[in-house]
Amino acid sequence: METRRLVLLMIFSLSLIMLWDNYQASVGKPTLFGLSTATSTANDKGTLQTPGSAAAVNDLPQAAAQSAGDVPADPNAIVETATAPAPAAQTVVVKTDVLELQFSTQGAQLVGSKLLNHPAAENPELPVQLFEQSTKRTYLGQAGLVGVPDAPNHRTLFELVSTATEFPAGQDSLKLVFKASSGGIESTYTYTVYKNRYDLDLVIQARNANPEPVTPSAYVQITRDGNPLESDSSLYATFTGPAVYTPEKKYQKIKFDDIADRSAQYIKTTDAGWLAMVQHYFVSAVIGQEGPRENYTRQVDANLYSIGLVSALGSLAPEQTGTYSAKLYTGPQDQRVLEALSPGLGLVVDYGWLTVIAQPIYWLLEKIHSYIGNWGWAIVVLTIFIKLVFFPLSAASYRSMAKMRKVGPRMQKLKEQYGDDKMGFQRAMMEMYKREKINPLGGCMPILVQIPVFIALYWVLLASVEMRNAPWLGWVTDLAAPDPFYILPVLMAVTMFIQTRLNPTPPDPIQAKVMMVMPLVFSVMFIFFPAGLVLYWVVNNILSIAQQWVITRQIESAPATTR
Incomplete structure (x- = not known):
């Protein structure tokens, strides 16, 4: 009994510690585990320097070498000059069914x-914007x-040089062609935009003149400032920043701070993979063509960072043309797409260290939703399924708890009988457990087993963009946001209180009071x-109450074991 209470208190304490730690991380303060959470600040003037400004003189990558993508040893091999933004620059707007691109x-x-x-999230009348060039945000897709x-x-x-900025009748794709000549190179960029898609193709052609x-x-490359998002929560931290995927080391997240101090660790030379700029629910990515490439990150300016890839086009003879192609994505973190x-x-849909559990949960949840059509009811059905999976284990635990509840009065008599003789009381209590075939740790098992599932489901619901703005019933219009009227947290407190009443009462009055207060504490936590x-x-909880109530009635109605 004492061990079970201790385990419950440890779980409760750990939950509070994790909640506080996430809060500290989200507001940029040091965490309890010493992790760096500070975000880079803007420049001294409080404004962002765009890549076209004089301060962005070193924002070009070095050329990839012909073999294995090594960077040339001679840093002066590339001559770069700073030029101010051309006043004649124009903005071309293309609108599809799902995107407005500039x-x-x-x-x-x-x-x-x-x-x-x-x-x-901050203004539902406006769409989410990823790439942006404004006074408050610098987030750009660049090539060269x-x-x-x-x-x-x-x-x-x-x-x-292309004339159409709207989709031709009956066609699902649109090509934008840009041309420029300098340094004896005629360069052509061809963007292909598609209807109902968040990805677009980029083909770079270089003719040697x-x-x-x-x-x-x-x-x-993708260039972005390190400012936090307006929609970031103050109660939980989600990753915002660059990421690289290579066949050699798979998914690698990179912090802005690590780019600033040049301590970022990731695979730099590879033949495949992608790079991305990740934020909560959304992502922009570059998927380069297969072949030797160099992945790189750099701090372009104060609070301005780039992640990109560079690949050699080979030796081009006079009038010869080299071609490089890539696919760009800017949209929601839809895992199937x-x-x-x-x-x-x-x-990029990051479930953390419990991905091995979270991925199957998401797969099952998505399958259920494909039949039901409502994410809220899909969660209900998923809960029933998980409860069925744990049913045998839960039943054994509830039987153990019901037996402990039944012998509660006898345990109280033993405590009065032995008084201050704690050793004698412990021996008598263990003999009674053995005689009644009670496992004092049995009641902890369903909680301990469900904790990883609970955390994994937490990240599934927190990270899955499908939950964003997904309604359930009436007042619940967004399953990814807190209950606006606190109805579900109150119901949770009520169900936890009923479960506490069904559990055996601790012999220690202080422990009994703590157990009665825990539902209220957890309900306050779950408000957020x-x-x-x-x-x-x-x-x-409702399913557990029904199962526990039936088992408790069965045990209490059974005849007591003869001493």
């Missing part, structure tokens, strides 16, 4: 991407050439949790 003729950069079907002095890059003024052979390299685009891209998670726990 391209700048300066560098043919992707400077805007609005997700039309996803309302912003290096390895040849003055070759076209993301600071070069391009010309839009020099009288001598050249060896250019193509790069594609992401995995179809590139192996491992679905890992996603409604979908609280829904799972309420349904689980």
